[in-house]
Amino acid sequence: xxxxxxxxxxxxxxxxxxxxxxxxxxxxxxxxxxxxxxxxxxxxxxxxxxxxxxxxxxxxxxxxxxxxxxxxxxxxxxxxxxxxxxxxxxxxxxxxxxxxxxxxxxxxxxxxxxxxxxxxxxxxxxxxxxxxxxxxxxxxxxxxxxxx
Amino acid sequence: xxxxxxxxxxxxxxxxxxxxxxxxxxxxxxxxxxxxxxxxxxxxxxxxxxxxxxxxxxxxxxxxxxxxxxxxxxxxxxxxxxxxxxxxxxxxxxxxxxxxxxxxxxxxxxxxxxxxxxxxxxxxxxxxxxxxxxxxxxxxxxxxxxxxxxxxxxxxxxxxxxxxxxxxxxxxxxxxxxxxxxxxxxxxxxxxxxxxxxxxxxxxxxxxxxxxxxxxxxxxxxxxxxxxxxxxxxxxxxxxx
Numbered sequence: 528x529x530x531x532x533x534x535x536x537x538x539x540x541x542x543x544x545x546x547x548x549x550x551x552x553x554x555x556x557x558x559x560x561x562x563x564x565x566x567x568x569x570x571x572x573x574x575x576x577x578x579x580x581x582x583x584x585x586x587x588x589x590x591x592x593x594x595x596x597x598x599x600x601x602x603x604x605x606x607x608x609x610x611x612x613x614x615x616x617x618x619x620x621x622x623x624x625x626x627x628x629x630x631x632x633x634x635x636x637x638x639x640x641x642x643x644x645x646x647x648x649x650x651x652x653x654x655x656x657x658x659x660x661x662x663x664x665x666x667x668x669x670x671x672x673x674x675x
Numbered sequence: 676x677x678x679x680x681x682x683x684x685x686x687x688x689x690x691x692x693x694x695x696x697x698x699x700x701x702x703x704x705x706x707x708x709x710x711x712x713x714x715x716x717x718x719x720x721x722x723x724x725x726x727x728x729x730x731x732x733x734x735x736x737x738x739x740x741x742x743x744x745x746x747x748x749x750x751x752x753x754x755x756x757x758x759x760x761x762x763x764x765x766x767x768x769x770x771x772x773x774x775x776x777x778x779x780x781x782x783x784x785x786x787x788x789x790x791x792x793x794x795x796x797x798x799x800x801x802x803x804x805x806x807x808x809x810x811x812x813x814x815x816x817x818x819x820x821x822x823x824x825x826x827x828x829x830x831x832x833x834x835x836x837x838x839x840x841x842x843x844x845x846x847x848x849x850x851x852x853x854x855x856x857x858x859x860x861x862x863x864x865x866x867x868x869x870x871x872x873x874x875x876x877x878x879x880x881x882x883x884x885x886x887x888x889x890x891x892x893x894x895x896x897x898x899x900x901x902x903x904x905x906x907x908x909x910x911x912x913x914x915x916x
Contacts, residue, residue: 634851635851638736638740638743638851641732641733641734641736641740642732642736642740642743642744642747644732644733645710645711645730645731645732645733645744646730646744646747646748646751648729648730648731649708649728649729649730649748652723652728652729653728
């Protein structure tokens with residue numbers, strides 16, 4: 528990640544106190560939204576950690592704008608905007624991939640669950656053919672399957 | 676020797692009863708399981724009326740998941756051999772019996788019914804594929820042969836027979852996306868004996884093929900990814916042998 532040759536001549540960002548306040552308010556509102564989603568059972572805690580970290584990052588960025596310049600210097604990027612966008616972009620890319628992995632795992636789990644249910648139904652059909660104990664499926668289910 | 680014949684079916688209320696009757700006639704000793712892959716029509720009812728056991732998936736999961744359900748059932752219920760065929764009437768049950776003979780005689784672990792391997796002929800008289808299918812078949816044939824170093828002609832055939840080793844493998848690992856080809860690659864990689872037997876196949880009795888040129892291209896592309904990734908997968912040797 529080398530700095531662009533034709534970068535802007537004035538690399539430093541000069542955040543006004545107004546933009547810093549807006550950024551801080553947005554960060555707080557974002558974290559409040561995350562909290563509210565958890566409270567209403569729309570978001571599980573284990574998936575919320577990363578979003579809290581993101582909100583905190585926004586807050587830190589608003590509080591210490593000099594930090595971004597330091598990071599850009601460490602990355603060797605002259606334009607702090609480029610540094611900011613590339614960091615955020617990479618983080619989001621990683622997060623999206625992480626979600627695809629989680630989705631794939633859940634898709635596999637759903638498939639297996641559907642298969643198990645289909646086999647249960649098939650068993651019910653055979654049991655109904657022999658004896659009519661449709662009443663209590665829990666009894667039928669016990670001890671039918673040898674452990675794998 | 677207990678044998679299970681299973682039929683994955685998705686919206687095949689038309690031909691399913693006839694296919695079941697055909698299997699009963701050709702393979703009277705075999706048990707029969709229809710895996711209803713979330714059909715929205717009366718496939719499950721027709722199959723039950725025809726006397727088959729039905730395992731209904733609660734929603735459409737794709738052919739791979741449906742076939743895996745069959746392998747899972749065969750494994751858990753202790754069948755010695757299993758076979759599957761398509762529900763649309765393309766596969767004559769008498770030919771399935773020939774595949775099962777190979778399993779019963781322990782000449783192979785997995786047997787594929789190939790519509791192409793007529794002795795001395797590249798293509799059979801009964802079966803006239805469309806151009807896009809012919810291209811796809813050629814591509815897969817080439818790459819699967821390259822990957823497995825074994826000659827396959829009908830890589831996407833849905834008429835197969837298998838023994839318990841294969842049941843154990845496929846109920847554990849069976850790609851829901853690209854079952855037909857990846858399963859062959861997997862079986863060969865695991866050191867199993869995979870054999871092709873030339874069979875007679877019929878024109879589709881009902882329904883239309885899902886392959887349009889664009890879909891075919893996508894299908895082929897996806898298949899190549901699957902094959903490349905499949906070559907890089909770790910091997911694991913099955914204990915049950």
